[in-house]
Amino acid sequence: MSVRSPVIPAQRRVLVLEFLLQRGGASIQELTDALGISASTVRRDLEQLEVEGHVRRTHGGAVVSSATHSTFEPAAAIAAQASRAEKRAIGRAAAYSLSPGDSVIFDS
DSSP: OOSSOOHHHHHHHHHHHHHHHSSEEEEEHHHHHTTTHHHHHHHHHHOOOHHSEEEEETTTTEEEEEHHHHHOOOOHHHHHHHHHHHHHHHHHHHHOOOOOOOOOOOOO
16 A cells, blocks of 8 residues: 555545554554655654544554544545546446446445
């Protein structure tokens, strides 16, 4: 889940939170290794996520707050930017599979 290209901070925080949600929590080093970002960037992102109520900071890392486990959904603008190449590929594959008059609905 490495951050391959520059992303805006809000997008990066979504990636950090998704990583934490998958595991329930992680150390700063685990986040640094998995996302390919610096420890200081991870710390800043965790601070912001804590202010927003998504995580609780621990010594050397963070855990997901109990409310976030069931309610997290990235803001629409952030979600629209995330995984753009993958979304285009899905759209192309779906368009190729459709016949005239067919309909399709995409949802998260």
